[in-house]
Amino acid sequence: MSEPHDPANENPEPGDAHAQQEALKAAFQEQASAKPTKSRWADPDTSLLRTSFDDAPRFPVEVLGPFWQTWVEQSARAANAPVDYTAGTLLATVGALLGNVRWPNVEGVWEHPSVLWVGLVGNPSTAKSPGMRPVRRLINQIEAKRAATIDGEGPAHRLKAVVADLKDKAWRRAVEEALAQDKPPPEWPEDAEIPAAPVMPVLHVVDATTEGLITTAAGSPRGLLQFSDELAGWFGGFDRYRAKGVSADRPFWLKAYDGDPYTVIRKGGDLKNGVRAPVEIPHLSIGVIGSVQPDPLRDFLTKSDDGLAHRFLWMWPDGPTSFRIPRKSDAHEQADDDRARAALIAIDDMTTRVKDRPDEVAVSSEATDLLQTFGQQMMDDARGKSAWYASTLNKAPGQALRLSAVLTFLQWSGGAEDTDPPTTIDAARMAKAIHLMKVYFLEQAKRVRQTATVGDGEADARAVLAILRERDWRDCFTGRQLQRVASGRLANTRLRKDACAILVEAGLLYWKPEREGTTKGREREEYRVNARVIFPQEPTAADTAPQAEPTEEAA
Template identity: 30%
Template sequence: MNTIVPFDAKADWLEPDMTIGQPIRPPAPIMGGYEFAQVFGPWADWMKSAAETKNAPVDYVAVSLLATASAALGNSRWAVPWEGWKEPPVLWAMLVGDPSAGKSPALDAVLDPVKELERDLSDEYRRARQEWETENELSAFSLAQWKADAKAALADGGEPPAKPDDADAGPPPVRERICITDITTEKVADLLSRTWRGLLLARDELSGWLSSMDRYNGGGDRPFWLEAYGGRSYTIDRKNSPEPIIVDHLSVAIVGGTQPDKLSALLVKCDDDGLLARFMTVFPDSVPLCRPASLLDEARAIGAIKALRGLSYATDEQGNRRPFFVHFTDEAAIALQVFREQCRTWEADASGLFKSHIGKMPGLVVRVANVLAHLDWAANPDGESVTSINADHVGRACHFVGEHLRPHAHRAYGAAKTPPEVRGAKVIAEIIQREGLRLFKVRDIQHRERGGLATAGEVKAALNVLMDADWLREIKDGTGGRPSVSYTVNPRLEGQS
């Protein structure tokens, strides 16, 4: 009796190389103790204590504090390396790590003091609002009396009396904010138009917010957030109001976390408009679980953030608010120029988003130097205020950005110089897994209009990489005329990711 052997489509295929769809991860950079103290000065011990208390990598705490301090500083102080170049202090920080890496606890170490200040601001607003409402009610009586007197005067043919000052309580008080979490761009613009200084957007998970802005998925917010990094003026026209929202300086710092696989998906889908490249990205190794031996000095962080927010602004000739411009010393400008030239060398050996990130590092150094200078002052706000940014501030910022954040970004973004056909293969691999493709043609990939896969030649080069990795096989239909080529997907990929 013959035994019927069931057909197994997977039997004729080798196991696919799953690393083709995964980024290449260099080791996590580590900053030594002396090096860390040199960069962060009076805040180095606080950062280490906070990291120990929260059982989180100190890199998470460091960039969270820098971003939060930049928001507190806001539009009160802008850095000027030289004539024609002005930078707001706005910093964006992305904490990359697995779910248990300590991202949220590290954020809490910095954001909990902000919440304390937010509560104080809410109490101040409630008191001011109650006082205004009382004055407004009294003003209503005065206004009613003035209207009656004016009406009587006009009826008698006389001149109406002048409107008394106490007939108008003025505009209601503005509710000051430091931190926002999930908010529309129109609401952000409205807050900034009334509070002026700047805001901090804090998100426990950044990937969902970032992916919602993808221009190929109907998102329209990316231009807004690109402007929010630059601190430029911005206007939003509203459908339900004749008056637009006008923001003098659209400045929003950002801090939040994401997981490596979610970042990888963002990198595959992302069109390189520079949004992701603007983030200070840290991807450290997890720290061992241990019981903390110290307590977090939350009062110190509260005092520093409060001091930074208390810095006054300048005014122009018309009396409008504007930032104070803090200029670089000559030595600081020279150090920055040397760093710019070094970045040009690094760019030559990079590609893709990592290259874009390197191109933005000189501007990042200017911002970090400004924030470090003011954090030094905020550690002792009774001391001399910051009147210039010197070579020490710039040197510390150059070292942190160039020697520490750059390797972190390299680790997060993958290899510095991946061949274009391998990058294309990674994109197609992600499409296959996300959409469950089983049979397709070159034009099916071209129609998706993904970067680096616009021509048939680019797509075929990427498909050759996937065939070498046992993801695909070529099928030719030779039924007369020019053969039609399709690509079938390895059935062993089903259920794998």
């Protein structure tokens, strides 16, 4: 008796590309049509059913100081959001307010801007935007106060612009007359130059392009905060303009994190005294706050290899578990927004001793000792770790330095005493910053990293499971039905079928292609759902091991 025909074992002659292709295709089809055994259906692989990774660490909100701890907790509770999202937005906002006004400085040899990049991670409808909203309201009020300071500059600029334009026209006429009389033309008067328009001193921008940010940053020397409700769009912008595979935006953002000087030549129409003038930004310091879903984040983490992802402080809390509508009668539970606004305005009102140069906030000797010990620990821990996590550990001391400055000014602004702004970062604040890094942000980095270790096929399979739960498909479904509701990677037929094949192999689906009647034609995909496992709360009679073929359902 001859052995069964196995296309995968065929050995076509070298160079017979068509035969090789057909053999591989047949082998793939045979593998894809495999059905789970009864034992596999009864004992499936449930690892794909996990909806989250390691348990999220608790954000130690007490490090914010008494007032801000209470405000963050009450604001998050009113928004039915995890406290992490509100606290993270506050940290990034204060970092941007300090921006180029106060920089922490260690022994005169190590300094950082205070800006932070904070990424809020969560599945859809986990209250990311509601958690950010309380701080965003304060930002809008700060910007309204800033705008009031330049209300009179608009009319004054228009008058200067008209006068300069008239003087330029008068000079042109004088040049024409001089040339007509064969005389030397007069010099162009410097007061004929139209002055630059005043720029609204904003604190935050929403999903701005790099070109727009350059103009805004040039007019906002204190620093900026990039606010993104969806960081996925910001990540995608890195691939918008590429030269030889290198993103044009990434170098800009690496400088924006470090507060480096930035100079760019203006476009051809922007001339100053007849010379193309560059835009010069003494310190490009831009903080980032935004939310992102796990799937786009995974794509960003797997593609980012220049350290951009390691500059983020990631926050991925467990989703909300209760819903409560705030009542007017609960006055004692309402966040004190007036005091919070006054506290942030106190930071915003700080000035620098020298124009375009941040004031130094010295790190005390005791705080420096703590930071040095932490840095050595991070260096030791990085040995033997994956390159990704080692990079995160190596950047942790710098993150702690930035956080120590933010926590110092949060403590000061929320205090009851009317004192001058701090000029030193003490050991207590440095200890809190290091504690925050150790127990929260480094643990969150591990959790976030797990999204990148999940293969594309496994992630697609999880996405199919999410559709099953969303559509409540407990019995069976067809490939056509899945196609109609699929999006993203699952919109691709091959990737969609591959994802279903993974679920079949795991014993979570049962698949047999078939066709009605005896005529030839394309076989229909129909999948039976192992509802006993996928919907464990409500088992159905159809959850027994498959004895018969799947039920027919109209495609």
